[in-house]
Amino acid sequence: MAAPSVAVDNLNPKVVLKCEYAVRGEIVMHAQRLQQQLQTQPGSLPFDEILYCNIGNPQSLGQQPVTFFREVLALCDHPCLLEREETKSLFSADAISRATSILASIPGRATGAYSHSQGIKGLRDAIAAGIASRDGHPANADDIFLTDGASPGVHMMMQLLIRNEKDGILCPIPQYPLYSASIALHGGALVPYYLNESTGWGLEISDLKKQLEDARSKGIDVRALVVINPGNPTGQVLAEENQEDIVKFCKNEGLVLLADEVYQENIYVDNKKFNSFKKVARSLGYSEDDLPLVSFQSVSKGYYGECGKRGGYMEITGFSAPVREQIYKVASVNLCSNITGQILASLVMNPPKVGDASYASYKAEKDGILQSLARRAKALEDAFNNLEGITCNKAEGAMYLFPNICLPQKAIEAAKAANKAPDAFYALRLLESTGIVVVPGSGFGQVPGTWHIRCTILPQEEKIPAIISRFKSFHEAFMAQYRN
Amino acid sequence: MAAPSVAVDNLNPKVVLKCEYAVRGEIVMHAQRLQQQLQTQPGSLPFDEILYCNIGNPQSLGQQPVTFFREVLALCDHPCLLEREETKSLFSADAISRATSILASIPGRATGAYSHSQGIKGLRDAIAAGIASRDGHPANADDIFLTDGASPGVHMMMQLLIRNEKDGILCPIPQYPLYSASIALHGGALVPYYLNESTGWGLEISDLKKQLEDARSKGIDVRALVVINPGNPTGQVLAEENQEDIVKFCKNEGLVLLADEVYQENIYVDNKKFNSFKKVARSLGYSEDDLPLVSFQSVSKGYYGECGKRGGYMEITGFSAPVREQIYKVASVNLCSNITGQILASLVMNPPKVGDASYASYKAEKDGILQSLARRAKALEDAFNNLEGITCNKAEGAMYLFPNICLPQKAIEAAKAANKAPDAFYALRLLESTGIVVVPGSGFGQVPGTWHIRCTILPQEEKIPAIISRFKSFHEAFMAQYRN
Numbered sequence: 001m002a003a004p005s006v007a008v009d010n011l012n013p014k015v016v017l018k019c020e021y022a023v024r025g026e027i028v029m030h031a032q033r034l035q036q037q038l039q040t041q042p043g044s045l046p047f048d049e050i051l052y053c054n055i056g057n058p059q060s061l062g063q064q065p066v067t068f069f070r071e072v073l074a075l076c077d078h079p080c081l082l083e084r085e086e087t088k089s090l091f092s093a094d095a096i097s098r099a100t101s102i103l104a105s106i107p108g109r110a111t112g113a114y115s116h117s118q119g120i121k122g123l124r125d126a127i128a129a130g131i132a133s134r135d136g137h138p139a140n141a142d143d144i145f146l147t148d149g150a151s152p153g154v155h156m157m158m159q160l161l162i163r164n165e166k167d168g169i170l171c172p173i174p175q176y177p178l179y180s181a182s183i184a185l186h187g188g189a190l191v192p193y194y195l196n197e198s199t200g201w202g203l204e205i206s207d208l209k210k211q212l213e214d215a216r217s218k219g220i221d222v223r224a225l226v227v228i229n230p231g232n233p234t235g236q237v238l239a240e241e242n243q244e245d246i247v248k249f250c251k252n253e254g255l256v257l258l259a260d261e262v263y264q265e266n267i268y269v270d271n272k273k274f275n276s277f278k279k280v281a282r283s284l285g286y287s288e289d290d291l292p293l294v295s296f297q298s299v300s301k302g303y304y305g306e307c308g309k310r311g312g313y314m315e316i317t318g319f320s321a322p323v324r325e326q327i328y329k330v331a332s333v334n335l336c337s338n339i340t341g342q343i344l345a346s347l348v349m350n351p352p353k354v355g356d357a358s359y360a361s362y363k364a365e366k367d368g369i370l371q372s373l374a375r376r377a378k379a380l381e382d383a384f385n386n387l388e389g390i391t392c393n394k395a396e397g398a399m400y401l402f403p404n405i406c407l408p409q410k411a412i413e414a415a416k417a418a419n420k421a422p423d424a425f426y427a428l429r430l431l432e433s434t435g436i437v438v439v440p441g442s443g444f445g446q447v448p449g450t451w452h453i454r455c456t457i458l459p460q461e462e463k464i465p466a467i468i469s470r471f472k473s474f475h476e477a478f479m480a481q482y483r484n
Numbered sequence: 485m486a487a488p489s490v491a492v493d494n495l496n497p498k499v500v501l502k503c504e505y506a507v508r509g510e511i512v513m514h515a516q517r518l519q520q521q522l523q524t525q526p527g528s529l530p531f532d533e534i535l536y537c538n539i540g541n542p543q544s545l546g547q548q549p550v551t552f553f554r555e556v557l558a559l560c561d562h563p564c565l566l567e568r569e570e571t572k573s574l575f576s577a578d579a580i581s582r583a584t585s586i587l588a589s590i591p592g593r594a595t596g597a598y599s600h601s602q603g604i605k606g607l608r609d610a611i612a613a614g615i616a617s618r619d620g621h622p623a624n625a626d627d628i629f630l631t632d633g634a635s636p637g638v639h640m641m642m643q644l645l646i647r648n649e650k651d652g653i654l655c656p657i658p659q660y661p662l663y664s665a666s667i668a669l670h671g672g673a674l675v676p677y678y679l680n681e682s683t684g685w686g687l688e689i690s691d692l693k694k695q696l697e698d699a700r701s702k703g704i705d706v707r708a709l710v711v712i713n714p715g716n717p718t719g720q721v722l723a724e725e726n727q728e729d730i731v732k733f734c735k736n737e738g739l740v741l742l743a744d745e746v747y748q749e750n751i752y753v754d755n756k757k758f759n760s761f762k763k764v765a766r767s768l769g770y771s772e773d774d775l776p777l778v779s780f781q782s783v784s785k786g787y788y789g790e791c792g793k794r795g796g797y798m799e800i801t802g803f804s805a806p807v808r809e810q811i812y813k814v815a816s817v818n819l820c821s822n823i824t825g826q827i828l829a830s831l832v833m834n835p836p837k838v839g840d841a842s843y844a845s846y847k848a849e850k851d852g853i854l855q856s857l858a859r860r861a862k863a864l865e866d867a868f869n870n871l872e873g874i875t876c877n878k879a880e881g882a883m884y885l886f887p888n889i890c891l892p893q894k895a896i897e898a899a900k901a902a903n904k905a906p907d908a909f910y911a912l913r914l915l916e917s918t919g920i921v922v923v924p925g926s927g928f929g930q931v932p933g934t935w936h937i938r939c940t941i942l943p944q945e946e947k948i949p950a951i952i953s954r955f956k957s958f959h960e961a962f963m964a965q966y967r968n
Contacts, residue, residue, distance in 0.1 A: 013647065090574070
């Protein structure tokens, strides 16, 4: 019998055709090849290192982990250390007491056991306390689902909410492609709403409403609204009044609010602060009955930047008991999230406090990282705004700039001839000339006819001047080559 | 406008109706409630502790982690320790050198960074070397995809292979419900084949062929065959000749072989050994071109039992480059698996060797665990076989016994009156009488009209006599109550 082989054309078309993930796409793979070339043939390229500005991965670019967090993790991994005298000279006193109390909250002190599918109860209690302290409103451990980073939580909610291609999810454009990929994988419809670049990536309720009505008129059952605050890739921080309007809109329209709040610690301007959507809803007097709301948080971002630990949680409020049971069932199929990530999620929501032995060093590490990120954001923003044809909104938060590049017609034609989107063509030329890796705006969505790149603010501060200077030379040469 | 709320009847029916996950199902939730009752009202139940025999979670029942593995993890979590003199007295020399070499293989020594979506290259090299040494056939780091335990790998493959409800996956019955849940979540058809209880849960090619043809005659496009070896929940270890027949069958029928090999270290009888399906295929002279094969491995099982660390990998051979690209794309959407789990996967595939400082203690820990598991398996197997109406095959491997319970007709009627499957009725009564938690066979599938329970062999060895005695008393009373 002839064996029908596994081929791309008999794989799931939702994966093959619909799912794109730009932050790990063609340009990144090309960069990895160039990096290998630099190792095997040094001097063969016009630059001597690849500068990854494509992904929010701070520790890959030299950011150091927060010492207190890592001390606690090491002690929890190898609890025998707690019985040894030498440990007192190697670890801070509050790391020792925190690890002791975390281990006491884990049944059998077993960090190597599967936990409850929502995560270890004691850690969820700690996270709920951290949320309550942040928001000034109560939080409940039963509402917390610990996850391997924020992504699995997003997939879980999409898997539950999307029944077929007529179920829609309102998503910002530009958006982080996790959302478009997850909606595609689960077979739903992405209903776009545009952030307004001219008002600093403002979220306008009138546009939301228009897009919702437009989708409904096409027979789409819109189930949920995704908001990313602070914004990715756009870096804006929503004003509280804007958040209030969003909350009211979701209540009035019967939408689940999916709030991506993973950049809650990344705010770089004095006139903005982070407000969780739950705090905004409760401050408006909305109870659980008014609004189904999911808040996603991660250990990968903030000043901690522990991407490799894959920790995170979702806080779920406003769902009925039978619906919560289904969420629990989906969580159960993967048994539980990794315990190291669970512990870390409890730590980032309850870092050292004034009076703790580690507080001064913790505070210095945190402030050092956030202040440096703010300086880097400003330097890159200013540099972009000084270049011909580039305008760049302020990075109020998150880890990215999303400059608008007005590409000359000749460049657009050259891109077309090369069978590339114009911003992908630009990003590829940038990579090949300078080693700088950015993601084309077309990977996030943008107003048709506009072109952007997403550039992280994460390279080490001492490298920023060289990046700016390389970028400037490239851009000037590019514009000179293609000027209309 | 009226808000259409989120309700069970507007959630994804693949989740709500089709997905069941017995090992974390009704009986386990009831056990958790009873455990709380024991805490708040001691003495209110006829037992003083809940004995979880429902899930392969060794460390939750007191199994200690292997010291060497945890030393390496702690050092990788907090690399500053490597620069301190005290560390030499706290950690074994080979743990220090292993952590040093692992950190050297991670770009920037950044255990807090997202890795390559397949996992850190140096760790994949180590795993490939471990596989090659196990099998005596080469293995390639490019074929390894590190995953958060085995489950996400299984989901990834199901997501790729299943296009719609006409795509089928051949699964053993009884089976670990990860497979039925994953096929349901991805909207495919589970095509069952029965393991033969009377031949020690033998896998008969004639039955496989019959089920395949039957499915094809119904218009099902059968894409893959799942084999769990050693078996879960059945505990058998396949003979090499049987594996050869399975490999030939998959080649001849054009099926992907999905080999769940997570219990490869759990073998308790002298006359059986573990052979990976890849080794069997290569020994037959089959090359990559002959057979698409996926092997799943996990850090959760074996003698290591590190369930909470969520480490694992799949080794993928025999897929074309374009198909591999799609697998990579799916892996990318979750960015990467957790680095602690990645490191642990590299360790379990490359444990200390003769001559290493930790070798003697490592060997003693490993042998102690596996020998004790073998004794527990035998004691429980003998106990089951001594009870009226119960027959139990040998636990050759894995972590479970799956005894057949011939329930009296009156018990079956009582179950029906209580609206329970008869084996669920039995398991619930067992729980309420003794605190012992097992999973009803109906959660795994079984020949209609037969009834089973799955019971792990994991409770601490000193508790086994009490478990046997409690179980015996319960069973005798149950049979006395319902005897025909």
